[in-house]
Amino acid sequence: MKLLMLCREPRLYSCRRLKQAAEENGHHMDILDPNRCLIKLQQNPPHFALYYQPDVESTPYLLPQYDAVLPRFGTGSMQMGCAVLHYFQALNVPCLNHADAFAKARDKWLSLQLLLANGIAVPTSLLGGLETKANDAVQHIGTPIILKTLSGSQGIGVVLAEQPQSAVSMLETLKQANVPTLAQEFIAEAQGADLRCFVVGERIVAAMQRIGQRGEFRANCHRGANAEKVILTEQEKHIALNATKALGLDVAGVDLIRSANGPLVLEVNASPGLEMIEKTSGIDIALQMILYLEQKHC
Missing domain, CATH: 3.40.50.20 (Rossmann fold)
Structure with a gap:
């Protein structure tokens, strides 16, 4: 080809x-x-x-x-x-x-809505218009609180505010700069770790657990997180596959977090990186993608 x-x-x-x-x-x-x-x-x-x-x-x-x-x-x-x-x-x-699937996944807010509409659990989240009060948004979620810009990636544009005053100040600054931002509950029990599930077609071909550096709440590898092999539960596998299907993706990096109430989907990446997960899992994910593309072509 x-x-x-x-x-x-x-x-x-x-x-x-x-x-x-x-x-x-x-x-x-x-x-x-x-x-x-x-x-x-x-x-x-x-x-x-x-x-x-x-x-x-x-x-x-x-x-x-x-x-x-x-x-x-x-x-x-x-x-x-x-x-x-x-x-x-x-x-x-x-x-x-x-x-269309690529665009849905890149829109953090829309993707959360679509996931929830398909029965997939996500963290409690809030999106406020530019004319809404930052204080009200913070009160709805509570602190500590995660603030995410809608266009960020690789952990950039994601901040943790531990106190109400700092959360309101950060949100007001982002609103003043006309940066669309969603507020999200902080899952403290995850202890700075999350799961990356790499889906190709209707299979999870690899998975890893990412653990943030000491004092870092973000588990992105670009932010210095460490990665290790992980065994997913059947529930986590089911959620990752359903999240990929809900957004209409063929290939996805589904990020899960283990909360006290069960697994939650943080984000679904339509163009997930290969480096850390290939090196951690030892699986040739690039080959799996090419083989799947061959099937689609046939």
Whole structure:
């Protein structure tokens, strides 16, 4: 197959691993920045055309036909990345994941709503408009409280406020800066740890437990967390698979937290990183993704 990965940074571990796995399976893979794409729509056939401009000095060139697409773009490429995915979906080219599912997962608030609507437990959360009082939002959740910007990733844009005064001050500052933010209950009993479940198709291919550094409530590996192998309970497996299905994703990194009332879904990542979980689990996840993409193409 001729594969396309949509990614702004081909040097990332995940991109290099997926390209390696594709080539070892006899496929060719291009890695292109969606923000450098030009989509042309026209009345006369062909109705769709996709061009690529490597740099501002270059003339855009027509891209070839691709057999399948892997989206690996971040929040800075969401609009154009999803537009390119819609382009390929209109041509019935398999995409791992589809544009609508990708967008749902990237919207932290919408994804929480969809999860809860599908019977999947999430932490108590609150989203307030810019004209609402920060004090009321904090009182509804209580302290300690987690504040999350809707566009953050890798633990960036997530803060813990332990006292009401500091929580109100942080929320007021974010509102003043016009940064949409949700408030969420703090699960103290998790002790700075969470679970990452890597789902491909309808299977959990790998899992790990992430443990935050001493004094750090975030369990993201980019924030220095340690990772170790973990055995998921049947309930946790069921929740991770249902969360992936609820958002319509083919591939997902489902983050769970073990609370006193059972597992809760913190977030579902549509473009989960491979490095830490491959090294922790010893599983070739990149290969699993390529094999699944082969099945979708058939």
